[in-house]
Amino acid sequence: MEKNTYKQIVKKYTPKENRLFNGFVAFVSGGLMGVIGQALVTFYERMLDVPNKEALSYMMITLIFIGCLLTCLGFFDKWVHFCKAGLFVPITGFAHAMQSAALDYKKEGLVTGIGANMFKLTGSVIIFGVVSAYVFGLLRFILFGGNV
Amino acid sequence: MTFKYDNVYINNWATVTGPYEKNGPFGNLFDKSYDDLYFDTKTWEDAESKLISDSVNILLKKINKKTDDIDLMISGDLLNQLTSSNYAANELKIPFMGVYNACATSTLALTLAANMIDKDQIKNCIVSVSSHNNAAEKQFRYPVEYGGPKPKTTTFTVTGGASSYLSSEKVGIKIESATIGKVMELGVKDAYNMGAVMTPACAYTIYKHLKDTNRDISYYDKVYSGDLGRYGKDLIKEYMKTEYGIELNNYDDTACMIYNIDNQKVYAGGSGPACLPLVAYTHIFKEMQEHNLKKVLLVATGSLHSVSMVNEKHTIPSIAHAISLEVIE
Structure with missing residues (x-):
């Protein structure tokens, strides 16, 4: 059989993913994450009298800690499985991806296991995050100058 | 062979x-x-x-x-x-x-x-x-x-x-014959659709086994493949018919049998080297010992990929081997 003919048959028997529903769930859960983040920022600002810039950092640290803790307790993966991009795009997803890789390799030693493998998934996020920050920073500088 | x-x-x-x-x-x-x-x-x-x-x-x-x-x-x-x-x-x-x-x-x-x-x-x-x-x-x-x-x-x-x-002691289930398959590949690169990867190899091995032994598919009470999954199971039926003109009627896939596929969260079903033998050594052999099935063809299918080859965008080769089992009369 020709590869193209086979491709047609395979396509016929490959179920469609429910993109609209997945997108909706991610939109709502991602939005909820935003609400939780904002609530934390407001809490730090109002209750603990922290300036906005520092409150933002505190919020991120709190979310990262909660994300890692829930990963270790073993149920964050089930939430990610359901919410998809709504949970793995925010900072919680980054923490969770690092933590889950570290858990997988913890028995292989501190250096050869955790150290070498914990960035297995998130390494590319960091690399391309930094690269695109440079590219877009440079673009902004060229287009609008340095004082925007 | x-x-x-x-x-x-x-x-x-x-x-x-x-x-x-x-x-x-x-x-x-x-x-x-x-x-x-x-x-x-x-x-x-x-x-x-x-x-x-x-x-x-x-x-x-x-x-x-x-x-x-x-x-x-x-x-x-x-x-x-x-x-x-x-x-x-x-x-x-x-x-x-x-x-x-x-x-x-x-x-x-x-x-x-x-x-x-x-x-x-x-x-x-x-x-x-x-x-x-x-x-x-x-x-x-x-x-x-x-x-x-x-x-x-x-x-x-x-x-x-x-x-x-x-x-060679005459107890249990008889192995009547076995067919070693060829490595096949029809351009599938998706390691998350192994049913599509392994279907050509599985179909070829069944066809070759029937040809070598000069048998019709109806010779077997049941043909079991392992582990094409829920979608691969339908795919192979159409592929087998168009490519080799063989209708797979008395057929099931062990990937769809080992779990309660509709209630357990297992996507398209089970896989892994243990999938087919776990079903064979329990359900299938029990059926054979109770003489509900007398002649059975087991076709285990394997996707021969590695993480590196998938990342390097190679197509995934696959293989299947069949063994024919019989009840001792």
Whole structure:
């Protein structure tokens, strides 16, 4: 059989993913994450009298800690499985991806296991995050100058 | 390539599984099932190795033999360098051969053993396979706790070890013949759709087996493939008909049988070297011993990919081997 003919048959028997529903769930859960983040920022600002810039950092640290803790307790993966991009795009997803890789390799030693493998998934996020920050920073500088 | 056998029998068998398989339809037929995935060991690799050694030890007890009485052990699994088999063999100290054909390992190992017994090169042989969901996820996919979304065509690696004892003693199930398949590839690159990857190999092996033995598909009471999954099962029916003009009617896929596929969260069904033998050594052999099925063709299918080759965008080759089983009259 020709590869193209086979491709047609395979396509016929490959179920469609429910993109609209997945997108909706991610939109709502991602939005909820935003609400939780904002609530934390407001809490730090109002209750603990922290300036906005520092409150933002505190919020991120709190979310990262909660994300890692829930990963270790073993149920964050089930939430990610359901919410998809709504949970793995925010900072919680980054923490969770690092933590889950570290858990997988913890028995292989501190250096050869955790150290070498914990960035297995998130390494590319960091690399391309930094690269695109440079590219877009440079673009902004060229287009609008340095004082925007 | 098809071999015919006159005096090779699978005398006895043993199965050990994890918790998901225990909750499946054949849960009460397994010899032993664990409630967690570590089985009192510290790592998943150790746990998978224990699946093999446990199943061999249970088997030895069943046939009332010691490791010294066994001429040869042939074993295979999914982990790099056949980790689980090698470490189990180190514990058991039986003359050992490790073989790899991914999820087609079970029928490959049975064929090798049957050939040697048929030629009187060995008196008896233990054939084992294993797979472990978490160990396989860690090696082939994402970290276990990551839980990232997967397409519906993904299969769920079975956690289990299965061993069988073969000799020329006329007890149990007869191995009548075996067909070694060819490596096939029809341009599929998606490691999350292994049913589509393995269908051409599976179909070719069935076709070749029928041609070599001069049989019609209706000769068999049932043909079982392992592990094309829910969508692959429909795919192969159409492929078989258009490519070889064979209608697969008395046919099922063990990937769709080992779990309650509609209630358990296993995507398109089970997979892994242990998937087919776990179903064969429980449900299928039981049906055969009760004479509900007399002639059965088992076709184990394997996707021969590695993480590097998938990342390098190569197409995925696949293989399938068939063994024909008969009830002893």
